[in-house]
Amino acid sequence: MIYIVGLGPGGKDEITPRATLALERSDIIIGYKRYIDLLTPAFGHKTLLPFAMKQEVDRCRQAADLARDHAVSLVSSGDAGVYGMASLMLEILDAQNKDVEVEIVPGITAACSAAAVLGAPLAHDFAVVSLSDLLTPWSAIEKRLALATEADFILCLYNPASRTRDDYLRRACETILRGRDGSTPSGWARNVGRKGQNHKILPLSELREEKLDMLCTVVVGNSETRTLNGRMVTPRGYRV
Numbered sequence: 001m002i003y004i005v006g007l008g009p010g011g012k013d014e015i016t017p018r019a020t021l022a023l024e025r026s027d028i029i030i031g032y033k034r035y036i037d038l039l040t041p042a043f044g045h046k047t048l049l050p051f052a053m054k055q056e057v058d059r060c061r062q063a064a065d066l067a068r069d070h071a072v073s074l075v076s077s078g079d080a081g082v083y084g085m086a087s088l089m090l091e092i093l094d095a096q097n098k099d100v101e102v103e104i105v106p107g108i109t110a111a112c113s114a115a116a117v118l119g120a121p122l123a124h125d126f127a128v129v130s131l132s133d134l135l136t137p138w139s140a141i142e143k144r145l146a147l148a149t150e151a152d153f154i155l156c157l158y159n160p161a162s163r164t165r166d167d168y169l170r171r172a173c174e175t176i177l178r179g180r181d182g183s184t185p186s187g188w189a190r191n192v193g194r195k196g197q198n199h200k201i202l203p204l205s206e207l208r209e210e211k212l213d214m215l216c217t218v219v220v221g222n223s224e225t226r227t228l229n230g231r232m233v234t235p236r237g238y239r240v
Contacts, residue, residue: 001071002063002093002100004086006079006107009193010038014113019105023073030063031075038194039075060085060092067100079109083130083158111156114189114217117199119231121187121219126154131161131168138168142175149179154225154234157218160188161211169218173208176220180204185221185232188212201232 003022008014023029023043029036033050040048051059063074076084086104093100115122127148131141148155155176160169182205189199190212200210204220212218225234 002067002089002102003071003073003105004080004084004089004102005073005075005105006081006084006109007035007038007075007077008079008108009110009113010035010077011193012042014108014193016105016107019107022103022105023075025071026073027070028066029073029075030059030066032059032077035075035077056085056088057092060089063089064092064096064098064100067098076107077110078113079107080104081106082109082111082128110158110192110217111219113192114156114199115219117189117192117197118187118201118219119228119233121185121221121225121232121234122154122156123234123236124154124222124224126156127151128156128158130158131165131172132159133165133168138171142171145172145175146179149176152222154222155218155220157220159214160216160218162214166211169210169212170208173204173220177204177208180220180223184223185225185227186219187232188216188218190216192217201227201230 003026005019005022028047029043030049036048036050063072066072074085074089080086111128129144133141182203184204186204186207187199187201191197221232221234225232
């Protein structure tokens with residue numbers, strides 16, 4: 001049995017009861033070391049198998065092997081189906097032709113948790129784009145940003161920067177600014193649901209100068225987004 005579990009932002013009060021139940025039913029919990037560390041206080045009595053970044057395929061293969069004799073939870077932050085491990089795990093099971101029972105357990109994805117910190121910026125149509133070019137070429141990312149901007153989608157940006165991609169947020173903002181006013185309300189949230197949570201709301205023209213990292217999620221408003229009492233708000237369209 002494999003549970004593919006979304007942990008949400010990481011705080012124990014933001015893991016769903018269904019996810020907690022899956023973890024309790026599991027003999028073994030596998031995941032990126034940062035997420036295993038978050039689970040250790042509550043699930044230290046389980047067999048915990050931490051992996052480093054860029055070992056996603058190895059994680060899934062070990063989960064598939066162990067699931068022959070054990071109940072295994074493969075964990076992701078946020079939702080396991082949104083830039084998470086669910087698709088890779090299903091691909092590997094298919095490639096190995098393994099008949100293993102799988103249950104995908106959803107979690108609160110970063111777009112929703114960051115939006116709640118910033119206000120209500122995702123109240124209308126929005127697009128989620130990862131700025132990581134590890135698996136997607138930058139040319140494709142840039143095209144998606146440009147087209148989503150043209151369509152006036154609110155934009156939620158995952159993985160805005162890292163040590164090796166410290167200018168990607170600036171490049172993304174410059175692409176968006178070709179079709180969106182520099183005064184557009186924007187914001188970022190960091191470590192949502194964890195120790196050290198903080199956030200900032202600022203104009204799009206200033207966002208490109210922010211120094212962020214992989215623990216941040218960015219939201220860029222559309223033409224209707226406003227800042228009301230210190231919160232980003234995109235009107236749904238009701239008369240007020």
